[in-house]
Amino acid sequence: xxxxxxxxxxxxxxxxxxxxxxxxxxxxxxxxxxxxxxxxxxxxxxxxxxxxxxxxxxxxxxxxxxxxxxxxxxxxxxxxxxxxxxxxxxxxxxxxxxxxxxxxxxxxxxxxxxxxxxxxxxxxxxxxxxxxxxxxxxxxxxxxxxxxxxxxxxxxxxxxxxxxxxxxxxxxxxxxxxxxxxxxxxxxxxxxxxxxxxxxxxxxxxxxxxxxxxxxxxxxxxxxxxxxxxxxxxxxxxxxxxxxxxxxxxxxxxxxxxxxxxxxxxxxxxxxxxxxxxxxxxxxxxxxxxxxxxxxxxxxxxxxxxxxxxxxxxxxxxxxxxxxxxxxxxxxxxxxxxxxxxxxxxxxxxxxxxxxxxxxxxxxxxxxxxxxxxxxxxxxxxxxxxxxxxxxxxxxxxxxxxxxxxxxxxxxxxxxxxxxxxxxxxxxxxxxxxxxxxxxxxxxxxxxxxxxxxxxxxxxxxxxxxxxxxxxxxxx
Numbered sequence: 001x002x003x004x005x006x007x008x009x010x011x012x013x014x015x016x017x018x019x020x021x022x023x024x025x026x027x028x029x030x031x032x033x034x035x036x037x038x039x040x041x042x043x044x045x046x047x048x049x050x051x052x053x054x055x056x057x058x059x060x061x062x063x064x065x066x067x068x069x070x071x072x073x074x075x076x077x078x079x080x081x082x083x084x085x086x087x088x089x090x091x092x093x094x095x096x097x098x099x100x101x102x103x104x105x106x107x108x109x110x111x112x113x114x115x116x117x118x119x120x121x122x123x124x125x126x127x128x129x130x131x132x133x134x135x136x137x138x139x140x141x142x143x144x145x146x147x148x149x150x151x152x153x154x155x156x157x158x159x160x161x162x163x164x165x166x167x168x169x170x171x172x173x174x175x176x177x178x179x180x181x182x183x184x185x186x187x188x189x190x191x192x193x194x195x196x197x198x199x200x201x202x203x204x205x206x207x208x209x210x211x212x213x214x215x216x217x218x219x220x221x222x223x224x225x226x227x228x229x230x231x232x233x234x235x236x237x238x239x240x241x242x243x244x245x246x247x248x249x250x251x252x253x254x255x256x257x258x259x260x261x262x263x264x265x266x267x268x269x270x271x272x273x274x275x276x277x278x279x280x281x282x283x284x285x286x287x288x289x290x291x292x293x294x295x296x297x298x299x300x301x302x303x304x305x306x307x308x309x310x311x312x313x314x315x316x317x318x319x320x321x322x323x324x325x326x327x328x329x330x331x332x333x334x335x336x337x338x339x340x341x342x343x344x345x346x347x348x349x350x351x352x353x354x355x356x357x358x359x360x361x362x363x364x365x366x367x368x369x370x371x372x373x374x375x376x377x378x379x380x381x382x383x384x385x386x387x388x389x390x391x392x393x394x395x396x397x398x399x400x401x402x403x404x405x406x407x408x409x410x411x412x413x414x415x416x417x418x419x420x421x422x423x424x425x426x427x428x429x430x431x432x433x434x435x436x437x438x439x440x441x442x443x444x445x446x447x448x449x450x451x452x453x454x455x456x457x458x459x460x461x462x463x464x465x466x467x468x469x470x471x472x473x474x475x476x
Contacts, residue, residue: 029061033068034211035244041065056109059100060116063123066093075247078306090127097124111151118147118164141168159206162198163213170195170220174465192465196220203234214238218251226462228255229436250277257283260400262366277301279312282319289363291323314338321345326356347389357382358390365401392422399433408441416447419454431455431463438470445473 025044032041042065048058066089073085097120104117125140145168152161172190196217203213214234221230235252238245249268253276256265262284268274269284282297298316301308308316317334318341324331325348337345348355361382383390395418402411411433418430434451437443443451448470455463 026061029065030211031242033065034238034242036068036072036247037244038065038069038072056100056104056113056116056120059096059103060119060123063093063096063100063120066096067123067126072247076307079309080306087130090130093123094127097127111154114147114151115161118144121147122164159202159204160209162202163206163209163216166195166198166202166213167216168195169198174224192468211238211241218248222251222255224462225466226432226460227435227466228259230466231255232261246275246277249274250280253280253284257287259404260366260397261404262287263368266368279308279316282316286319286323287363287366289359289366291327294319294323310336311338314341318345322348325349325352326359351384351387351390354384354387354390358393362397365397388422389425392418392426395421396426396429396433399430403433403436406440408437412437412441423454423458427454427458428460428463431458431460432466435463435466435470443470443473448473 025048029041029044032038032044042062045058045061045065048061052058070086070089070093073089074082076082077085101117101120101124104113104120109117121140121144125137125144128134128136128140144164148161148164148168152158152165155161169190170192173192173195174190199213199217199220203210203217206213214237217234218231218238221227221234232252232255235248235255238248239252242248253265253268256262265284268276269281278297278300282294282301285291285294285297298320301312301316305313314334314336317336318338321331321334321337322345323329325345381391381394383394395414399411399414399418402408402414415430415433415437418426431451431454438448438451452464452467455467
């Protein structure tokens with residue numbers, strides 16, 4: 001819940017193209033911030049405060065830059081100190097927003113200044129949410145939303161205002177439990193679909209706030225709905241616009257590996273000038289069965305263990321043991337492995353030859369050698385007939401490949417086969433494929449209900465929200 005509410009209160013830069021044109025100075029702040037050059041961005045914002053002391057604009061921008069810094073320190077540097085460094089930046093933000101709000105609150109403001117004032121309320125509320133000070137969180141959020149509604153009512157074509165209103169609508173709909181009940185009682189009601197629509201309208205029609213809308217849509221689709229395909233166009237726009245943002249790049253590469261879109265990411269790994277985290281590079285080479293390169297990359301990552309999360313360390317050790325097993329080398333036991341990883345390794349050792357055959361098949365697909373998959377692998381699956389683990393895994397892999405190839409009937413058939421065979425292991429991935437399929441191909445009413453029931457019973461909360469994108473079979 002602490003991850004939901006903070007983003008709810010994040011009202012980023014909202015500026016109407018006619019009433020608040022983005023100056024070259026403002027563009028430079030954006031370029032520095034989204035390319036992770038925070039000190040340069042802060043210097044420009046603080047100079048703007050000196051030049052325009054009676055305008056909340058550059059006070060707001062300073063808070064926005066610090067929030068981008070917060071995302072950076074939350075994902076880089078020593079893992080054990082990330083929380084402390086993030087909390088330190090939260091205090092810096094309050095030291096920016098509190099005096100700025102006191103300075104401008106109650107003053108007569110023009111429409112442009114009101115939008116920045118809404119942003120200051122939003123960032124201040126976000127800090128209070130992190131501290132679980134809910135009354136301060138909600139009162140600041142409501143003040144910000146009231147301003148944005150007033151501006152949108154005045155000018156319905158002010159697409160920049162849709163950024164904040166879209167954020168508010170989406171995340172209000174995601175609140176649940178006691179916090180959700182209190183929020184709705186205070187007027188924090190929202191609608192997921194309307195929120196996403198507003199954000200997409202902002203991305204399409206508001207050049208000044210397009211970057212913020214793109215980042216928000218990435219976060220919604222990936223972090224909150226487990227929908228890499230929905231996030232993909234916004235990832236790719238951000239990478240084209242801000243090529244030095246290595247956090248977005250690493251995020252994108254890992255998500256495309258998740259859905260086996262190796263065709264989209266091969267060029268990044270082929271370009272030696274592109275900075276890619278060694279753990280991501282190792283994962284990519286592992287999936288291609290380039291084990292020497294994978295080991296080199298993973299060993300590079302392990303030379304700085306303090307910067308890895310516990311989950312990253314576990315995955316690296318899991319892959320190292322798999323490579324040793326496949327190549328017949330003595331394996332090292334690692335304490336960091338997760339329980340399910342240990343169970344998998346035990347099964348792989350017991351079925352080593354079958355595992356080698358299946359791995360070769362997966363690597364062939366990752367390399368993009370697809371021409372005979374439908375005819376060969378569907379007729380002669382590279383799996384033992386009586387092993388549900390390999391049968392479920394094969395069904396999931398084939399469903400994913402057919403999704404990427406837009407062969408919807410085959411993708412659907414394999415996805416349901418994966419769910420039938422081993423739902424506790426491959427059910428989540430297959431259900432996610434089915435949601436994607438049914439946004440492209442109308443499902444029968446029985447399969448629509450069956451999928452929804454399966455997602456609910458398995459507790460796939462993120463997929464349940466993504467499921468709402470499927471048109472109901474009875475809708476004309």
